[in-house]
Amino acid sequence: MWRRVASLSSSVSSSFLAQTASRLNTWESLTTGIAQQAKGVIAPKEKTPFITFVLGGPGSGKGTQCIKIVETFGFAHLSAGDLLRREIASKSADGAMILNTIKEGKIVPSQVTVKLIQKEMELSYNHKFLIDGFPRTEENRVSFERILSEWQSQIGVEPNVVLFFDCPEEEMVKRVLNRNEGRVDDNLETIKKRLTVFQALSLPVINYYSEKGKLYTIKAIGTEDEIFEQVRPIFAAFEQTVG
Numbered sequence: 374m375w376r377r378v379a380s381l382s383s384s385v386s387s388s389f390l391a392q393t394a395s396r397l398n399t400w401e402s403l404t405t406g407i408a409q410q411a412k413g414v415i416a417p418k419e420k421t422p423f424i425t426f427v428l429g430g431p432g433s434g435k436g437t438q439c440i441k442i443v444e445t446f447g448f449a450h451l452s453a454g455d456l457l458r459r460e461i462a463s464k465s466a467d468g469a470m471i472l473n474t475i476k477e478g479k480i481v482p483s484q485v486t487v488k489l490i491q492k493e494m495e496l497s498y499n500h501k502f503l504i505d506g507f508p509r510t511e512e513n514r515v516s517f518e519r520i521l522s523e524w525q526s527q528i529g530v531e532p533n534v535v536l537f538f539d540c541p542e543e544e545m546v547k548r549v550l551n552r553n554e555g556r557v558d559d560n561l562e563t564i565k566k567r568l569t570v571f572q573a574l575s576l577p578v579i580n581y582y583s584e585k586g587k588l589y590t591i592k593a594i595g596t597e598d599e600i601f602e603q604v605r606p607i608f609a610a611f612e613q614t615v616g
């Protein structure tokens with residue numbers, strides 16, 4: 374259901390979307406219900422999307438911990454950085470602009486990134502999303518909320534959980550310089566710029582979610598497994614309700 378409702382054009386008004394979503398919900402449960410009754414089985418309930426933002430400075434271990442969350446809790450992992458790198462590799466119209474922005478340690482315009490994330494969510498059959506490296510600016514946050522508000526009848530405008538991997542700069546620099554994934558931004562010059570951007574533009578987003586009571590801060594120092602032991606209880610607590 375998530376996929377069908379979300380696939381509706383974002384240019385359509387929210388009230389129309391809400392009505393259509395409600396109609397689709399009713400129609401789908403009705404038709405599914407009839408078919409399932411005929412087979413003598415109970416129709417599964419539609420699942421409400423569950424959105425987690427994964428934030429933290431460059432090299433704080435977001436991607437590494439997302440892999441563990443996927444393995445343990447079955448989320449879909451959407452890395453904003455990976456989606457942007459895929460655009461560069463596919464030589465799309467925005468590819469050159471994205472490459473230059475990433476090399477400079479700056480943030481790609483929100484409409485580009487949000488469009489990529491939205492597309493991935495629409496294509497997913499999963500209802501549990503880990504959105505890694507996003508939102509990195511207030512502009513990112515507001516652009517995404519605008520999309521979510523169009524799906525309001527389904528999920529509301531806020532993420533369910535925001536994880537913040539809190540890591541000392543010295544450690545982040547060490548990790549990024551050892552990352553060895555051939556990334557154009559894994560060099561000392563770019564990392565320094567990225568850390569300045571993180572302080573100036575990303576920390577306000579983290580503070581925003583802290584004030585909203587959505588933030589879970591993880592001390593991102595220690596082994597990968599030790600850090601995951603701080604992450605695990607957060608998702609375990611939601612497991613019953615999320616499905």
Ligand SMILES: Nc1ncnc2c1ncn2[C@@H]1O[C@H](COP(=O)(O)OP(=O)(O)O)[C@@H](O)[C@H]1O
Nearest residue numbers: 431432433434435436437548551552595596597
């Ligand atoms: N707890 C850890 N201790 C040491 N190195 C780590 C740890 N977690 C991740 N790394 C390594 O640090 C680098 C950056 O991790 P990554 O998950 O890509 O961070 P991010 O996505 O936040 O930039 C990778 O090479 C990764 O293998």
Ligand SMILES: Nc1ccn([C@H]2C[C@H](O)[C@@H](COP(=O)(O)OP(=O)(O)O)O2)c(=O)n1
Nearest residue numbers: 430431432453454455479480481506507509
């Ligand atoms: N919301 C985002 C996420 C990433 N980007 C760009 C700018 C970032 O420096 C690069 C790389 O992001 P990525 O999340 O892969 O980086 P780290 O894993 O934190 O090292 O992509 C962006 O412009 N906007």
Ligand SMILES: [Mg+2]
Nearest residue numbers: 435436454506
């Ligand atoms: Mg990453």
